[in-house]
Amino acid sequence: MKIAVIGTGYVGLVTGTCLAETGNHVTCVDINTDKIEKMQSGILPIYEPGLELLFHRNISQNRLTFTTDLASAIDQSQIIFMALPTPPNGDGAADLSFILGAAKDVAGLITDYKVIVNKSTVPVGTAEKVKAIFKQYTHIEVDVVSNPEFLREGVAVEDFMKPDRVVLGTVSERAKKIMSDLYAPYVRQGNPILFMDEKSSELTKYAANSFLATKITFMNEIANLCELVGADVDSVRKGIGSDERIGKRFLFPGIGYGGSCFPKDVQALVKASDDYAYDFKILKSVIEVNDSQKTVLIDKVIKYYGDDLSGKHFALWGLAFKPETDDIREAPSLYIIKALLSKGATVTVFDPEGSENTKAIFGDKISYAANAYEAVKGADALLIATEWSVFRNPDFDQISVLMKERVIFDGRNLFNLDKMIDLGYYYNSIGRHLIE
Ligand code: NAD
Numbered sequence: 001m002k003i004a005v006i007g008t009g010y011v012g013l014v015t016g017t018c019l020a021e022t023g024n025h026v027t028c029v030d031i032n033t034d035k036i037e038k039m040q041s042g043i044l045p046i047y048e049p050g051l052e053l054l055f056h057r058n059i060s061q062n063r064l065t066f067t068t069d070l071a072s073a074i075d076q077s078q079i080i081f082m083a084l085p086t087p088p089n090g091d092g093a094a095d096l097s098f099i100l101g102a103a104k105d106v107a108g109l110i111t112d113y114k115v116i117v118n119k120s121t122v123p124v125g126t127a128e129k130v131k132a133i134f135k136q137y138t139h140i141e142v143d144v145v146s147n148p149e150f151l152r153e154g155v156a157v158e159d160f161m162k163p164d165r166v167v168l169g170t171v172s173e174r175a176k177k178i179m180s181d182l183y184a185p186y187v188r189q190g191n192p193i194l195f196m197d198e199k200s201s202e203l204t205k206y207a208a209n210s211f212l213a214t215k216i217t218f219m220n221e222i223a224n225l226c227e228l229v230g231a232d233v234d235s236v237r238k239g240i241g242s243d244e245r246i247g248k249r250f251l252f253p254g255i256g257y258g259g260s261c262f263p264k265d266v267q268a269l270v271k272a273s274d275d276y277a278y279d280f281k282i283l284k285s286v287i288e289v290n291d292s293q294k295t296v297l298i299d300k301v302i303k304y305y306g307d308d309l310s311g312k313h314f315a316l317w318g319l320a321f322k323p324e325t326d327d328i329r330e331a332p333s334l335y336i337i338k339a340l341l342s343k344g345a346t347v348t349v350f351d352p353e354g355s356e357n358t359k360a361i362f363g364d365k366i367s368y369a370a371n372a373y374e375a376v377k378g379a380d381a382l383l384i385a386t387e388w389s390v391f392r393n394p395d396f397d398q399i400s401v402l403m404k405e406r407v408i409f410d411g412r413n414l415f416n417l418d419k420m421i422d423l424g425y426y427y428n429s430i431g432r433h434l435i436e
Contacts, residue, residue: 001024001025001078001079001178001181001182002024002025002076002077002078002079003016003019003024003025003026003027003077003078003079003080003081003182004026004027004028004029004073004074004077004079004080004081005019005026005027005028005029005081005083006029006030006070006073006080006081006082006083006084006102006106007029007030007082007083007084007085007098007102007120008028008029008030008032008035008036008039008066008083009030009046009083009085010046010048010153010156010260010327011083011119011120011149011151012028012030012081012083012084012119013028013039013044013045013046013048013051013055014048014051014151014156014157014160015081015083015119015149015160016028016064016081017051017054017055017058017064017157018054018157018160018161018186019182020054020058020063020064021054021057021058021161022185022186023063024063024182025062025063025076026058026063026064026065027065027066027067027072027073027076027077028064028065028066028067028073029066029067029068029069029070029073030066030068031068033068036066036067036068039066040066042056042059046326046327047325047326047353048153048154048156048157048324048325049154049155049157049324050157050158051156051157054157070105070106070109071109074106074109074110074114075109075111077114078113078114078115078178079114079115079117079178079179079182080106080114080115080116080117081117081118081119081147082099082102082103082116082117082118082119082120083119083120083149084098084099084102084120085098085120086098086099086120086121086122086264086268087264088264088267088268091271092267092268092270092271093123093268093271093272093275094121094122094123094264094268096122096123096126096129098120099118099120099122099126099130100129100130100133103116103130103133103134104133104137107133107134107136107137107138107142108137108138110138110140110142111140112140113140113141113142114140114142114143115142115143115145115175115178115179116130116134116142116143116144116145117145117147117179118130118144118145118146118147119147119148119149120149121148121149121205121206121209121261121265121268122146122202123202123206123268123272124199124202124203124272125199125202126146126202127144127145127146127169127198127199127201127202128198130144131144143170143172143174143175144170144198145168145169145170145172145175145179145198146167146168146169146170146198146201146202147166147167147168147169147179147201148167148169148201148202148204148205149205150163150164150165150167150205150208151163153259153322153324153325153327154322154323154324154325155324160186161186162186162189162191163186163187163191164191165191165192165193165194166183166186166187166191166192166193166194167194167196167201167204167205168183168193168194168195168196168201169195169196169197169198169199169200169201169202170195170197170198171197171198176195179193180193205265206265206268206269206272207269209261209262209265209266210265210266210269210283210286212250212262213257213262213265213266213283213286213290214282214283214286215250215251216250216253216254216257217256217257217285217286217289217290217293219233219237219250219251219252219253220253220254220256220289220290220293220430221289222236222253222431223253223430223431224293224296224431226431226432227430227431227432227434230433231431232431232432232433233253233413233430233431233432234413234431234432236431237251237252237253252412252413253413253430253431254293254332254387254411254412254413254430255293255294255296255297255332255336255385255411255412255430256290256291256293256294256296256332257290258294258321258322258329258330258331258332259321259322259327259329259330259331260321260327260329260330262330263287263290263330264330266283266286266287267287269283270283270284270287294332294335294336295335295336295339296411296430297332297336297383297385297409297411298335298336298339298340300409300428301314301340301381301383301409302343304381304407304409304426304428305380307343308343308344309340309343309344309345310343310344310345311344312344312345312346312380312381313345313346313347313348313378313379313380313404314340314345314346314347314348314379314380314381314382314383315347315348315349315350315369315375315376315377315379315381315382315383315403316333316336316337316340316347316348316349316350316375316382316383316384316385317349317350317351317372317375317382317383317384317385317386317388317391318333318351318354318384318385318386318387318388318391318412319331319333319334319349319351319354319355319357319358319385319386320333320351320353320354320386320388321333321386322386322387323386323387323388323389324353324388325353325354326353326354326356326357327354327357328354328357328358328361331354331385331386332385332411333349333351333354333358333385333386334358334361336383336385336411337349337358337362337366341365341366346366346367347366347367348366348367348368348369348374348375348376348377348379349366349367349368349369349375350368350369350370350371350372350374350375351386351388352388352390354386355368372390372391372394373394373395373398373399373402376399376402376403377402377403378402378403378404379402379403379404380403380404380405380407381403381405381407381408381409382399382403382407382408382409383408383409383410383411384408384409384410384411384412384414385411385412386412387412387414391414392414396423400423400424405426406423406424406425406426407425407426408420408425408426408427408428409428409429410427410428410429410430411429411430412430413429413430413431413432415427415429417429417432417433417435420435421435
């Protein structure tokens with residue numbers, strides 16, 4: 001099939017590349033000229049495990065191309081995906097201007113039947129708005145399909161190639177047939193393609209992300225309580241996770257959820273509910289708790305050193321909002337850096353992939369180490385914000401020599417408590433006993 005993907009970010013590029021991998025011809029469109037030029041010369045603009053191999057293979061086999069020219073991209077394509085940003089606007093609602101603007105542009109260009117597929121996360125009613133735009137600007141028949149994306153950055157290729165489910169919101173039989181054929185290679189193991197109406201599909205995505213954000217937040221509160229009552233959150237986590245109704249996944253406490261999706265999607269669902277005069281109380285609490293959880297490590301630092309951190313030097317391991325990505329959008333690390341700087345401290349950071357993006361925000365206000373050991377050199381304390389595998393089993397002999405003091409504030413519970421006692425560290429983690 002011939003496909004256009006409008007918006008070549010984390011979702012669009014993974015979608016385009018993975019659709020090319022099963023033999024489709026995909027043209028990815030973006031308004032960012034730099035990005036398109038990079039991709040045209042074979043440079044992948046994001047870090048995503050497994051993507052590079054597929055990217056090069058499909059480019060070399062002429063199934064994957066990149067352009068800034070929307071008209072040429074959609075001319076030959078039967079299916080047009082939109083993977084455009086839906087950032088929060090001032091009141092937390094999703095900003096639909098990218099989607100609706102692109103819909104208008106596409107409507108002005110098409111000359112035959114197209115399936116318009118929305119992959120962005122959008123509020124209920126967006127498909128209707130997109131349909132209305134096509135009605136207004138063209139007489140050509142189109143079907144508008146809601147196809148929310150559930151991929152996780154860091155394992156995005158795997159998630160796209162073998163999705164737990166594909167959700168398709170459309171009542172058009174013609175579009176259903178085209179989309180079933182397109183997705184058939186990805187669900188060969190028997191995972192379902194779930195057809196539903198557009199509104200249910202749109203809400204499914206928000207419900208999924210809000211549920212996951214709630215699950216994390218619940219565990220973070222349990223962890224906070226563990227610290228107060230002297231319980232161990234790892235034991236509690238295993239104790240509840242072995243109940244199949246709860247499940248083992250997404251129960252690890254930490255320093256709050258971040259990323260480009262959970263914060264904005266929870267906010268957008270609250271706003272959409274408010275618009276229908278529905279007070280979504282649990283999600284409002286989730287937002288409030290998560291905001292305070294983001295600074296829980298700083299609270300611990302202040303309790304230890306006092307409010308004035310001038311003269312103190314901190315190492316920070318982890319910038320990305322989670323491991324295996326270079327994405328730092330809404331990452332807890334950013335809040336930690338800001339807080340440390342505002343209290344007079346100096347900071348050296350290390351992240352396997354996230355440093356370049358962080359430089360764009362903090363520039364030379366902080367130092368960037370080439371590896372985890374360089375980062376801890378001369379540090380009064382080490383803070384950990386992202387659970388990259390490379391941080392899990394470091395050489396503590398080396399670290400102990402390099403650091404000024406043996407002090408760790410661990411926002412991701414990477415280390416064994418007994419080990420930290422043996423090594424003689426002050427070790428303050430989340431929801432576990434304090435080692436001092
Ligand atoms: P992104 O910011 O990484 O990429 C969006 C791209 O769209 C950018 O490259 C931008 O230059 C381009 N763009 C903007 N306007 C354009 C236009 N008019 N024409 C062509 N290109 C244009 O965003 P993303 O993370 O890929 O997210 C896209 C959507 O998918 C959002 O709604 C997001 O909520 C949703 N989503 C994201 C993820 C994720 O993990 N990142 C997962 C599931 C769903």
